[in-house]
Amino acid sequence: MSELTSKERSLLKNSPLLQTLTEADFEELINISHVVTFNTGQTLLIEGEYSDDIYVIILGQVNLYKKSSAGKKRSLITTLSSGESLGEMRLIKDQPCSLTVEADTPVKLLRLSIQVLKSKPFQHLLNALTLSLAKILSARLTSDNQLVSDKIVERDKKSTQLWVSLIVIFALILFLLEVGLGLYYFLNTDDFCELKIQHSNYIPNTRS
Structure with missing residues (x-):
């Protein structure tokens, strides 16, 4: 695995997906992960296909795309950057990728294997990450509810x-x-x- 700088380790430790890990669990997770890089335009995940990978962005940006119902066009959904994660929903549900992810700039990421995390020696890491994911989803739900509430107030x-x-x-x-x-x-x-x-x-x- 490529060496991480102290700044990069700090960024990963404070990322939403990894911030609940203890110092020991964080170090263990780093040891079973890989640092990977992609050039601009390269594809990380493909909508409709299965993947064993979860990513946490260290440097750079990625774009998330969704196909139209006809499947001929795709729309840019959002752009993610340092500290944000990709593919984490497959921690709780084994399903194909819901979006296509492409590098918007050269990117450096921490790649985790779901299969490895689900193996018995690392079950405690899977549990910790699942807890973090629950908190992330709760925060998103709260944010979405506030957005809907604001829209209702604005409409009224x-x-x-x-x-x-x-x-x-x-x-x-x-x-x-x-x-x-x-x-x-x-x-x-x-x-x-x-x-x-x-x-x-x-x-x-x-x-x-």
Whole structure:
């Protein structure tokens, strides 16, 4: 395994997936792992295929892509960088990769083997990583819930603003109508007065 600098070891030790490990467990994990590198554009994981690898990014960035339902196009989902992990969901469920991962820049990563972690001598490491994964998923769920809550508040705020705007517009229309009628009566005072006089002088015929 390539030698890790003290800065790289510190970054790995404080990464979300590895931060709950004891010092002894961390050192043991490092000893059974491998440091690997990929050039820009190289593929780490392929959507729909099985992989035994979990990665923790040490240096560089990777892009995550998802195929369209037709499978002809793919969309960039997100970009991950130093300290973030890839493929960790397979610690709790054996399933194909849900995304394709490609190096956006030259990258250096710590590669862990799921098969090795599930072997009896390293079961304690698997348990520790599973606990870390549970905390990561909990944090993501909390973040997603907050995002949904914020969107609901924003939607309600926009709805309230819309009603206020409609009320203001309606009031403005009434005001303009009132002003318009006032101007009409002002500009046609003689006609208006003549109409009132004619109305007051009108005597209905009550004879049968």
